[in-house]
Amino acid sequence: MSKILDNGYYDLMITTALAPTYDTGDNITYLNRQNSLLHIPIGTPNPCDLGRHSSSSFPALYTQTSTVSLEKSGVTTVQNNPDLALFGSGVLVAVIDTGIDYRHKAFRNSDGTTRIVSIWDQTIQTGTIPEEFTFGSEYSREVINTALSSEDPLSIVPTTDTNGHGTAIASILAGSPDEEQDFRGVAPQAEYIIIKLKEAKESLKTIFFVPQDKKCYQESDLILGTRYAVTVAARYNRPVVICIAMGSSQGGHTGRGPISDYLDHLTLLPGTGVSVSAGNEGNDQRHYFNSTAAPPFYNDVELRIGEDDTMFSMEIWSFSPARLTIDISSPNRESTQPIFPTLNQCRRFTFIFNQTAIYVNNTIFEEKTGDQMILLRFSNPLPGIWYLRIQATDNEPFSFHSWLPAGDLISNGTFFLNSNPDTTITSPGNTRHTLAVTAYNQNNDSILPTSSRGYTRTGQIKPDIAAPGYQLTCAVPGNLYGTATGTGAAAAHAAGILAMVFEWAIVRGNYLRMTGNDANRLMISGAVRNPAYSYPNNIWGYGQVEVNRLFERLLAP
Known part of the structure; x- marks a missing residue:
């Protein structure tokens, strides 16, 4: 089977100019003059494979955008x-x-x-x-x-x-x-x-x-x-x-x-x-925006997770030069404590009183934009309202956006309580x-x-x-x-x-x-x-x- 069809391989985006460096004969698929795919064996799947490889190297996932007169x-x-x-x-x-x-x-x-x-x-x-x-x-x-x-x-x-x-x-x-x-x-x-x-x-x-x-x-x-x-x-x-x-x-x-x-x-x-x-x-409450200009330099995001969403991811993006930490608290107030930005670390957190596992990639700079990106991936989250405290490490003004997945990748039961309908173009x-x-x-x-x-x-x-x-x-x-x-x-x-x-x-x-x-x-x-x-x-x-x-x-x- 061609590796582009084989689930035993990740398809990683790389610059086409670098493709000859990795080419072993059947592990490169040319996309265009800018990008190619590098197919690498997965072995034992691990969510923290995203961490060993940057998030921008994994292709994004797309959903359909439609469900009378000329x-x-x-x-x-x-x-x-x-x-x-x-x-x-x-x-x-x-x-x-x-x-x-x-x-x-x-x-x-x-x-x-x-x-x-x-x-x-x-x-x-x-x-x-x-x-x-x-x-x-x-x-x-x-x-x-x-x-x-x-x-x-x-x-x-x-x-x-x-x-x-x-x-x-x-x-x-x-x-x-x-x-x-x-x-x-x-x-x-x-x-x-x-x-x-x-x-x-x-x-x-x-x-x-x-x-x-x-x-x-x-x-x-x-x-x-x-x-x-x-x-x-x-x-x-x-x-x-x-x-x-x-x-x-x-x-x-x-x-x-x-x-x-x-x-x-x-x-x-x-x-x-x-x-x-x-x-x-526009009206699914899947985007959150905050700009904090005065002390205290933190913001609490309230995320309501529905019962039908047993696994999903979300992204938080800030602008340089701010450096942000994130502290995630469950509905019963168990907390991860602040997670600081790193280059390529992936951390797994579990909670004592519920079955939730959360993988956190707090990346100091994302390769395509140079901006900080925090990726959260939830498995079996406890339904209810979760609290995400975003805080500037240097006690300075900051702003950030957060997005949940588009389309039907999550249900309408998962949303931000204080959502913002702007900046939602896919x-x-x-x-x-x-x-x-x-x-x-x-x-x-x-x-x-x-x-x-x-x-x-x-x-x-x-x-x-x-x-x-x-x-x-x-x-x-x-x-x-x-x-x-x-x-x-x-x-x-x-x-x-x-x-x-x-x-x-x-x-x-x-x-x-x-x-x-x-x-x-x-x-x-x-x-x-x-x-x-x-x-x-x-x-x-x-x-x-x-x-x-x-x-x-x-x-x-």
Whole structure:
């Protein structure tokens, strides 16, 4: 078995420049020019393996970010304008998600042939591995068409979407019209590149204390999926829009890290756009912020742990030069005593009167940011209110943020009592030049309460824009239709508009140098802004996307 699939190995992120130093022939997987994976044998699993290896070397875990009108964002107006009539023709759209029901009519031309140019299913190991990759199976347009014309398509192309999230996102972005269902994707003449992510390794879930029955995906596979999309687009010499409707609350929320750095690079290249969801963490009470400017220089965090959460992790991030200790007290007031920052120490604490075990990594500087990061991992915690005392070692002013996991990695029974809804945008939504999309209810022009809020931890403006994201009609597996709600749906909608911009600029030859960042700025320029608010702001970004206004401003004499 390939080591990237083998749960007996950790996948550690390393700099690609260092990969030859560690290469023994089959223990390196190339991700991109910045990062590679080093596969090392686990042996006897130990939570403090995270400590011997830095937390930033383990790929972050990602969850899905979605659970009705095109008029609201001006899409129909532009498509009905004979001088524009933009439908995404000539543009490739890449959806990196849970796969696709390729048999659904939403992904087929009027003659029944597929609109998918290529599928890479990372979960199937029986087909042809894509060139320059080391696992999974690739299915070309020709093979998919052969399957569609057969009596048993799955016997030829066995890829499916048992989850339905990827099918929904792909259809909102570019699904073929169905008048009977009052359905049409935003860019229905674009063609698809589909990447079906494999689920995160059990060993990675174990190291971050994620229950094995929770579905999540690892950062390194998203990077590989992105590189695959770029590779296929280069093969066809066509512009590509990449849609990522997933998010993670791991990391420093600064827009730095392996996937963010890669997406940032791509968005500055001509013909490559990236639309990512802002996340749905706005009202789950999973973020805490404190700034202590006067003595006494400590702050007590109250964390309520629910009965259903028998294992989970959380992160605390501060800014240099403050050095923070943490003292953890259980509901029955047993305490760890202050834990001081170190370089790479991992400590295990158990309590006399309950079954809780807590692993603490209080790292003086995290390698990607240089900031202090405290990682707490709870096993069998006593339900109730826990108290975390954060204190400055040098009796000086300090501030810090803390985040619990995103999505359904924990239940709603675990939350901060004095939570803060801001700075909740998930990775890679904090990436500087990608389009971070929040969701609003297009029926009443209100932001979805669940939508994550900006800004980044370092004050960078995110989200960029708001798009419709409430009960959008979408395809679901089995030739059925349903609705999708959330920032993932909104990101798909915005990705379709990016495809329209690329069609006008690159396919039609009006501006061949158009980068994803250029297209983002055009969308921001054309956004609708409510005079009651000041913009940009941390809820709406620069306003509601409106593609008709975008082109009116772009083409005005």
